[in-house]
Amino acid sequence: xxxxxxxxxxxxxxxxxxxxxxxxxxxxxxxxxxxxxxxxxxxxxxxxxxxxxxxxxxxxxxxxxxxxxxxxxxxxxxxxxxxxxxxxxxxxxxxxxxxxxxxxxxxxxxxxxxxxxxxxxxxxxxxxxxxxxxxxxxxxxxxxxxxxxxxxxxxxxxxxxxxxxxxxxxxxxxxxxxxxxxxxxxxxxxxxxxxxxxxxxxxxxxxxxxxxxxxxxxxxxxxxxxxxxxxxxxxxxxxxxxxx
Amino acid sequence: xxxxxxxxxxxxxxxxxxxxxxxxxxxxxxxxxxxxxxxxxxxxxxxxxxxxxxxxxxxxxxxxxxxxxxxxxxxxxxxxxxxxxxxxxxxxxxxxxxxxxxxxxxxxxxxxxxxxxxxxxxxxxxxxxxxxxxxxxxxxxxxxxxxxxxxxxxxxxxxxxxxxxxxxxxxxxxxxxxxxxxxxxxxxxxxxxxxxxxxxxxxxxxxxxxxxxxxxxxxxxxxxxxxxxxxxxxxxxxxxxxxxxxxxxxxxxxxxxxxxxxxxxxxxxxxxxxxxxxxxxxxxxxxxxxxxxxxxxxxxxxxxxxxxxxxxxxxxxxxxxxxxxxxxxxxxxxxxxxxxxxxxxxxxxxx
Numbered sequence: 001x002x003x004x005x006x007x008x009x010x011x012x013x014x015x016x017x018x019x020x021x022x023x024x025x026x027x028x029x030x031x032x033x034x035x036x037x038x039x040x041x042x043x044x045x046x047x048x049x050x051x052x053x054x055x056x057x058x059x060x061x062x063x064x065x066x067x068x069x070x071x072x073x074x075x076x077x078x079x080x081x082x083x084x085x086x087x088x089x090x091x092x093x094x095x096x097x098x099x100x101x102x103x104x105x106x107x108x109x110x111x112x113x114x115x116x117x118x119x120x121x122x123x124x125x126x127x128x129x130x131x132x133x134x135x136x137x138x139x140x141x142x143x144x145x146x147x148x149x150x151x152x153x154x155x156x157x158x159x160x161x162x163x164x165x166x167x168x169x170x171x172x173x174x175x176x177x178x179x180x181x182x183x184x185x186x187x188x189x190x191x192x193x194x195x196x197x198x199x200x201x202x203x204x205x206x207x208x209x210x211x212x213x214x215x216x217x218x219x220x221x222x223x224x225x226x227x228x229x230x231x232x233x234x235x236x237x238x239x240x241x242x243x244x
Numbered sequence: 245x246x247x248x249x250x251x252x253x254x255x256x257x258x259x260x261x262x263x264x265x266x267x268x269x270x271x272x273x274x275x276x277x278x279x280x281x282x283x284x285x286x287x288x289x290x291x292x293x294x295x296x297x298x299x300x301x302x303x304x305x306x307x308x309x310x311x312x313x314x315x316x317x318x319x320x321x322x323x324x325x326x327x328x329x330x331x332x333x334x335x336x337x338x339x340x341x342x343x344x345x346x347x348x349x350x351x352x353x354x355x356x357x358x359x360x361x362x363x364x365x366x367x368x369x370x371x372x373x374x375x376x377x378x379x380x381x382x383x384x385x386x387x388x389x390x391x392x393x394x395x396x397x398x399x400x401x402x403x404x405x406x407x408x409x410x411x412x413x414x415x416x417x418x419x420x421x422x423x424x425x426x427x428x429x430x431x432x433x434x435x436x437x438x439x440x441x442x443x444x445x446x447x448x449x450x451x452x453x454x455x456x457x458x459x460x461x462x463x464x465x466x467x468x469x470x471x472x473x474x475x476x477x478x479x480x481x482x483x484x485x486x487x488x489x490x491x492x493x494x495x496x497x498x499x500x501x502x503x504x505x506x507x508x509x510x511x512x513x514x515x516x517x518x519x520x521x522x523x524x525x526x527x528x529x530x531x532x533x534x535x536x537x538x539x540x541x542x543x544x545x546x547x548x549x550x551x552x553x554x555x556x557x558x559x560x561x562x563x564x565x566x567x568x569x570x571x572x573x574x575x576x577x578x579x580x581x582x583x584x585x586x587x588x589x590x591x592x593x594x595x
Contacts, residue, residue: 010536011533011535012273012275012426012427012429012533012535013273013426013427045246047420048420071277073274073277075273075274077265077271077284078265078266078271079284079286081286082290115273117273117274117275118274118275118276118277142530143529143530144245144246144528144529144530144569145246145530146246146477147246147420147475147478148248148424148473148475148531149530149531150424154285154408154421154424155284155285155286155424155425155426155427156426157424157426157471157473157531157532157533158530158531158532158533159532159533159534159535159536160532160536160562161530161532161562161565161566162530163566183565183566191536191539
């Protein structure tokens with residue numbers, strides 16, 4: 001038996017950052033660990049500069065994710081950014097200034113940003129001992145967050161209340177119970193078409209009620225927000241065991 | 245507790261191409277398994293922050309648009325008996341804060357105090373210039389760099405406070421955006437159409453009546469749902485606790501979001517549109533968009549009425565299912581039914 005905080009994530013567009021250095025900003029199919037940590041930190045009101053608190057957050061929570069949309073699709077957004085050449089001598093106080101008053105013609109930067117459309121997930125959070133915030137505190141923060149929440153990009157606001165709840169059981173049981181709970185919005189008629197009780201899920205650490213078939217290394221464990229560094233972690237994928 | 249202001253906006257656009265992808269076609273996205281017309285959040289924000297409405301509103305409608313800031317300051321200084329060389333230098337340095345100065349070889353030093361473009365000097369900025377000039381005249385000295393920097397400090401935060409900024413090389417500009425803007429999506433399914441067009445040479449003779457140019461451009465029409473979420477607390481922090489400026493900023497942003505269209509292909513389509521329905525919500529509960537209302541696309545003839553009803557119902561469904569805190573507030577402006585006005589909406593949003 002374990003305790004899990006389970007909440008739902010849905011937005012018409014989501015984007016889960018992958019390792020990206022070039023022109024194309026890819027998205028993963030499931031939320032990255034760093035995105036989920038960021039979501040909780042934003043709800044709690046921990047600022048990006050607060051490295052110490054963020055470090056604590058990084059060390060004390062395990063995440064498991066159950067994707068619920070078999071119909072989600074993929075989108076590449078062609079994006080241009082108008083940008084004047086950097087001019088250290090001049091201070092631009094507004095974006096309008098920068099574009100209108102820059103000494104040289106503004107240049108254009110191209111990026112392609114990937115999104116997933118119609119994606120929805122259940123996320124389970126488990127705390128380890130000495131965690132800085134209890135699961136109940138996290139749940140309260142998600143109900144009335146300090147900072148606006150988003151699903152990977154600021155332009156991807158949640159389009160459902162997260163509905164955080166504490167559920168006891170094995171991971172498999174917790175996911176099954178959450179899915180059966182009518183208070184989660186996936187059971188509303190609009191979303192019934194895209195949510196489905198697939199058994200696939202991913203998790204970290206030792207979990208019960210699931211059987212794994214693969215273990216992957218993902219490079220989304222934040223090391224330092226200020227230095228923008230990440231390290232790798234192990235992520236297991238498999239199925240919820242059916243008898244739950 | 246953070247106060248969030250959420251705006252749910254419906255705006256109808258006639259055939260247009262507001263926001264293009266790399267092939268020139270209007271951007272789209274899938275929602276509910278169905279293709280929708282889309283305007284990216286970046287495109288919306290750029291249109292707003294570079295709009296005159298935004299800047300004018302933030303300057304209380306009574307700023308001065310001028311190129312002649314430098315010569316005016318020079319004249320004032322000379323009238324007060326400041327030596328010519330120093331007057332030129334002070335006027336030049338202040339005018340430079342607002343824009344690049346002319347540098348015509350044939351022109352006099354005074355004429356070259358003019359700024360190359362029209363710039364907008366707010367009343368606050370004008371006052372600050374006057375204050376600075378008084379000090380400089382009394383002390384009989386030039387302005388130091390900090391004094392010059394302060395001149396535009398008021399202009400600084402407003403759009404950056406809303407939309408944020410990250411520049412690796414200038415960390416002092418890093419500001420966490422207080423405003424979140426979702427991509428605007430059409431409430432109904434869309435088929436992007438291709439407009440085949442030809443351009444005929446005006447000087448064609450009778451024998452040669454063919455076209456001189458042929459092309460195609462994509463276009464489509466949609467009723468868009470836009471969603472904006474602002475953290476009032478973060479905005480106040482970004483604006484250094486200036487409550488009055490927060491209220492003005494909120495009013496300006498709301499008015500801009502309702503009346504300013506993205507600039508794409510405006511010359512071909514003249515697709516200027518004002519919002520026809522707005523639901524504003526204010527409270528501390530977790531913000532959420534209402535796009536689920538359009539998850540199954542709106543069909544039929546009266547899209548407008550249907551879309552409004554669906555938004556209202558979605559809001560009620562969420563409240564019923566997830567509960568609502570008592571302090572949550574709501575204001576609606578419905579152009580069709582004649583309920584609500586822009587002024588009342590702006591008062592609600594900014595209070």
